[in-house]
Amino acid sequence: MPTIITHAVVGLALGRLYTARRMPRVWYWDALVILAILPDIDVLAFRFGIPYEAMLGHRGFTHSIPFAWFTGGLAAAICYRHCQTRFWDLWGLFFVATVSHGLLDACTYGGGEGVGLLAPFDDERFWSPWRPIQVSEMGLHFFKTTRALETLWSEFVWVCLPAGLLVGAVELVRWIFRREPSV
Numbered sequence: 795m796p797t798i799i800t801h802a803v804v805g806l807a808l809g810r811l812y813t814a815r816r817m818p819r820v821w822y823w824d825a826l827v828i829l830a831i832l833p834d835i836d837v838l839a840f841r842f843g844i845p846y847e848a849m850l851g852h853r854g855f856t857h858s859i860p861f862a863w864f865t866g867g868l869a870a871a872i873c874y875r876h877c878q879t880r881f882w883d884l885w886g887l888f889f890v891a892t893v894s895h896g897l898l899d900a901c902t903y904g905g906g907e908g909v910g911l912l913a914p915f916d917d918e919r920f921w922s923p924w925r926p927i928q929v930s931e932m933g934l935h936f937f938k939t940t941r942a943l944e945t946l947w948s949e950f951v952w953v954c955l956p957a958g959l960l961v962g963a964v965e966l967v968r969w970i971f972r973r974e975p976s977v
């Protein structure tokens with residue numbers, strides 16, 4: 795997995811791309827961050843002795859497209875009134891934020907199993923054909939290793955920087971259109 799910071803950055807960037815409107819902190823921004831990091835709740839599986847490659851193992855069911863679809867819908871049902879958006883729109887956004895996690899994980903190299911994108915319907919583990927992000931290990935001890943810096947750098951270069959540039963470009967376009975005099 796990339797570090798949870800990077801997953802959270804992607805969730806926030808998606809939220810900003812979706813709208814320039816002022817959105818509620820808890821029901822929108824916090825929800826996006828939680829959804830983007832939620833799939834890693836499956837690290838608890840190790841505690842219960844569930845093997846990595848099992849459907850409920852790490853990068854299994856909670857990293858799948860069906861899980862993102864279901865969880866995104868559930869979260870949207872709770873949040874959409876507070877966000878004053880249409881339910882379906884928010885479901886779409888929350889789905890993308892959740893599924894972004896598994897897709898990012900599939901772009902990592904350096905350890906672990908692929909991502910069970912189709913669980914629970916199919917237990918195949920998938921990798922992206924392009925994997926530029928160095929994998930991060932779980933636990934704070936990782937940040938004491940020399941590999942941590944390389945991981946954070948690769949996440950910055952391949953995820954956070956492009957996400958920031960994209961948001962910046964969209965904000966620029968929004969700004970230009972706002973300034974255009976109305977006829």
Ligand SMILES: [Zn+2]
Pocket residue numbers: 795833834853857895896899
């Ligand atoms: Zn993960």
